Amino acid sequence: xxxxxxxxxxxxxxxxxxxxxxxxxxxxxxxxxxxxxxxxxxxxxxxxxxxxxxxxxxxxxxxxxxxxxxxxxxxxxxxxxxxxxxxxxxxxxxxxxxxxxxxxxxxxxxxxxxxxxxxxxxxxxxxxxxxxxxxxxxxxxxxxxxxxxxxxxxxxxxxxxxxxxxxxxxxxxxxxxxxxxxxxxxxxxxxxxxxxxxxxxxxxxxxxxxxxxxxxxxxxxxxxxxxxxxxxxxxxxxxxxxxxxxxxxxxxxxxxxxxxxxxxxxxxxxxxxxxxxxxxxxxxxx
Amino acid sequence: xxxxxxxxxxxxxxxxxxxxxxxxxxxxxxxxxxxxxxxxxxxxxxxxxxxxxxxxxxxxxxxxxxxxxxxxxxxxxxxxxxxxxxxxxxxxxxxxxxxxxxxxxxxxxxxxxxxxxxxxxxxxxxxxxxxxxxxxxxxxxxxxxxxxxxxxxxxxxxxxxxxxxxxxxxxxxxxxxxxxxxxxxxxxxxxxxxxxxxxxxxxxxxxxxxxxxxxxxxxxxxxxxxxxxxxxxxxxxxxxxxxxxxxxxxxxxxxxxxxxxxxxxxxxxxxxxxxxxxxxxxxxxxxxxxxxxxxxxxxxxxxxxxxxxxxxxxxxxxxxxxxxxxxxxxxxxxxxxxxxxxxxxxxxxxxxxxxxxxxxxxxxxxxxxxxxxxxxxxxxxxxxxxxxxxxxxxxxxxxxxxxxxxxxxxxxxxxxxxxxxxxxxxxxxxxxxxxxxxxxxxxxxxxxxxxxxxxxxxxxxxxxxxxxxxxxxxxxxxxxxxxxxxxxxxxxxxxxxxx
Numbered sequence: 001x002x003x004x005x006x007x008x009x010x011x012x013x014x015x016x017x018x019x020x021x022x023x024x025x026x027x028x029x030x031x032x033x034x035x036x037x038x039x040x041x042x043x044x045x046x047x048x049x050x051x052x053x054x055x056x057x058x059x060x061x062x063x064x065x066x067x068x069x070x071x072x073x074x075x076x077x078x079x080x081x082x083x084x085x086x087x088x089x090x091x092x093x094x095x096x097x098x099x100x101x102x103x104x105x106x107x108x109x110x111x112x113x114x115x116x117x118x119x120x121x122x123x124x125x126x127x128x129x130x131x132x133x134x135x136x137x138x139x140x141x142x143x144x145x146x147x148x149x150x151x152x153x154x155x156x157x158x159x160x161x162x163x164x165x166x167x168x169x170x171x172x173x174x175x176x177x178x179x180x181x182x183x184x185x186x187x188x189x190x191x192x193x194x195x196x197x198x199x200x201x202x203x204x205x206x207x208x209x210x211x212x213x214x215x216x217x218x219x220x221x222x223x224x225x226x227x228x229x230x231x232x233x234x235x236x237x238x239x240x241x242x243x244x245x246x247x248x249x250x251x252x253x254x255x256x257x258x259x260x261x262x263x264x265x266x267x268x269x270x271x272x273x274x275x276x277x278x279x280x281x282x283x284x285x286x
Numbered sequence: 287x288x289x290x291x292x293x294x295x296x297x298x299x300x301x302x303x304x305x306x307x308x309x310x311x312x313x314x315x316x317x318x319x320x321x322x323x324x325x326x327x328x329x330x331x332x333x334x335x336x337x338x339x340x341x342x343x344x345x346x347x348x349x350x351x352x353x354x355x356x357x358x359x360x361x362x363x364x365x366x367x368x369x370x371x372x373x374x375x376x377x378x379x380x381x382x383x384x385x386x387x388x389x390x391x392x393x394x395x396x397x398x399x400x401x402x403x404x405x406x407x408x409x410x411x412x413x414x415x416x417x418x419x420x421x422x423x424x425x426x427x428x429x430x431x432x433x434x435x436x437x438x439x440x441x442x443x444x445x446x447x448x449x450x451x452x453x454x455x456x457x458x459x460x461x462x463x464x465x466x467x468x469x470x471x472x473x474x475x476x477x478x479x480x481x482x483x484x485x486x487x488x489x490x491x492x493x494x495x496x497x498x499x500x501x502x503x504x505x506x507x508x509x510x511x512x513x514x515x516x517x518x519x520x521x522x523x524x525x526x527x528x529x530x531x532x533x534x535x536x537x538x539x540x541x542x543x544x545x546x547x548x549x550x551x552x553x554x555x556x557x558x559x560x561x562x563x564x565x566x567x568x569x570x571x572x573x574x575x576x577x578x579x580x581x582x583x584x585x586x587x588x589x590x591x592x593x594x595x596x597x598x599x600x601x602x603x604x605x606x607x608x609x610x611x612x613x614x615x616x617x618x619x620x621x622x623x624x625x626x627x628x629x630x631x632x633x634x635x636x637x638x639x640x641x642x643x644x645x646x647x648x649x650x651x652x653x654x655x656x657x658x659x660x661x662x663x664x665x666x667x668x669x670x671x672x673x674x675x676x677x678x679x680x681x682x683x684x685x686x687x688x689x690x691x692x693x694x695x696x697x698x699x700x701x702x703x704x705x706x707x708x709x710x711x712x713x714x715x716x717x718x719x720x721x722x723x724x725x726x727x728x729x730x731x732x733x734x735x736x737x738x739x740x741x742x743x744x745x746x747x748x749x750x751x752x753x754x755x756x757x758x759x760x761x762x763x764x765x766x767x768x769x770x771x772x773x774x775x776x777x778x779x780x781x782x783x784x785x
Binding site: 135243276277 | 428534542726730735763
């Protein structure tokens with residue numbers, strides 16, 4: 001007699017915990033071949049707001065951590081992903097209907113992307129900031145700082161890599177994230193959340209919502225306590241409306257991107273979510 | 287005459303050679319606008335200064351078309367070295383005509399001549415000089431090799447530093463290889479038009495710099511124009527929001543320098559004489575018409591009374607009056623409309639329970655004036671602690687601990703600037719780290735330099751002007767960007783003139 005499998009319940013990831021949607025809603029996730037995979041939580045407006053509260057609460061600790069520490073935490077995500085790669089490969093094969101080789105390649109790239117961004121935490125400020133030779137007796141320095149809470153609509157055609165490519169760069173500077181996963185491919189996002197929960201990422205630094213981006217995105221775009229909006233995966237939504245909503249609080253906004261190169265690794269993705277602070281220090285006249 | 291009274295020492299207006307009417311500056315020459323011309327007056331006397339052309343949508347079209355031609359045919363193809371040499375020429379011409387520009391600025395804007403002469407105009411020259419040198423060094427901006435200009439830049443500037451804001455906008459744009467259409471504020475067009483003459487003297491290729499005058503709808507038409515690649519705006523947060531909405535869904539790059547409600551934090555160990563001067567400079571410089579003004583004084587409770595007493599004594603020595611008088615400290619409020627706003631918010635301050643003190647000074651009969659005013663006993667919930675007054679009005683709040691000072695300083699939707707006064711270096715560094723503001727002045731205030739990035743957090747806008755960051759805002763990397771998704775077809779994006 002074959003053993004009966006124990007399927008996983010996929011829930012949201014908010015503030016380091018895995019709650020169901022407060023709305024009680026789920027929606028069915030099917031494989032590329034149409035077979036039932038799981039019921040994912042369908043996040044509501046309130047879940048999105050809870051996620052923002054959790055993200056805001058985490059800003060102080062994460063942005064206040066040393067760059068060296070953040071780098072190690074991000075690197076540890078790569079370590080844990082490496083150890084659980086088989087699970088992700090299987091999930092991607094099921095969900096996307098791709099070959100094991102293609103799924104392996106996606107996981108490889110996702111892991112390597114964490115490593116690449118982990119290495120930026122203690123370098124980007126040296127590249128993006130500078131000392132300024134002002135005309136006067138002042139020491140003047142410009143330093144980039146995280147903007148705060150970043151809401152992300154993840155690329156919709158990718159299980160893992162798109163999500164990692166959008167989330168990792170936002171974390172480098174010390175921002176915290178509320179990410180809406182791919183609507184049809186959300187399971188790897190929750191599995192990644194399990195990796196985050198068991199690595200050293202403080203609770204609230206990454207919050208993952210599954211469900212309908214069209215339903216959730218407007219609440220994030222207009223939320224007063226969200227500082228930036230990454231619309232990378234919002235190409236199929238009414239994203240101009242989202243930009244207009246974001247303008248009410250003058251959020252920093254990245255536009256949608258299409259294709260396999262969406263959210264390609266770049267320093268720009270890090271500096272899109274930083275603020276440059278310039279401090280003038282009077283030099284004593286001795 | 288007491289020792290604090292001075293005989294009048296007005297700067298001569300003889301150096302000015304103003305025309306009675308100014309046209310729009312498009313494609314290298316002045317031409318008439320299609321809108322109804324309007325008068326520019328001196329806010330100190332309400333006397334007519336010049337008649338200014340009013341650009342309508344067709345004029346905006348013409349200006350953008352001229353900028354596009356100049357971009358395609360001349361400016362984007364020119365070597366960086368030559369672009370830089372044009373900018374160096376402009377810097378020198380500004381220096382040569384600096385007295386004339388300062389007089390014109392004080393006449394038209396109402397700011398004291400000592401400020402226009404010693405701050406505004408020297409910084410204008412410095413800005414062009416600084417960015418001139420960048421033009422042939424763009425590989426080192428930090429965007430990789432051979433970064434590309436954006437194209438035609440639409441630039442809309444405010445009335446508080448008319449010529450300086452023009453320099454902040456035009457110098458980096460041109461150095462990067464863009465061409466520009468700039469709209470000065472309705473009440474302060476004059477120095478921009480004198481600058482157009484400088485552009486002619488520099489023999490800049492026609493269309494590289496276009497200056498169109500008018501009011502809000504002219505600016506909206508320019509920002510919304512379909513052939514504009516970059517929008518740069520300095521002004522109020524409400525207009526900034528409207529612009530962000532207007533360009534939503536387009537590929538236009540946007541930088542916004544908006545309002546502020548800066549905290550100027552004075553700790554009990556501050557060098558008190560310098561702090562008093564810094565507080566005065568922070569809020570009464572340029573009549574408080576400064577987006578980064580230190581309009582909220584956060585003073586440690588233990589030294590509150592001493593600071594306020596000394597502040598009142600110092601303010602009683604400030605001379606309010608003729609902007610062209612070299613001894614004037616406080617000039618005219620820029621417009622009747624702005625004066626009304628200052629009065630209204632000040633009245634609200636009193637009504638909400640704050641205690642008002644106004645320096646005793648004689649208010650001239652004509653013109654728009656507001657005597658330096660301090661509100662004490664202000665709470666964080668008062669409108670005068672939350673809203674930008676944009677006038678010579680200081681709201682004073684107190685704190686007991688550094689943590690409270692930081693919390694109060696950050697308790698605002700704005701995040702443009704802040705000040706810290708303390709003799710303790712480690713406290714400066716720790717507090718500066720925690721302030722959510724784009725510019726922090728430690729034991730100084732309201733310092734500006736072309737090499738120093740300036741710009742806000744949160745609702746004070748985004749992007750930086752000045753320094754390497756300032757020119758990066760006018761460039762894109764040579765590598766093709768990831769394909770940006772096309773806009774859904776269902777809605778019209780731009781509300782202004784389109785081609």
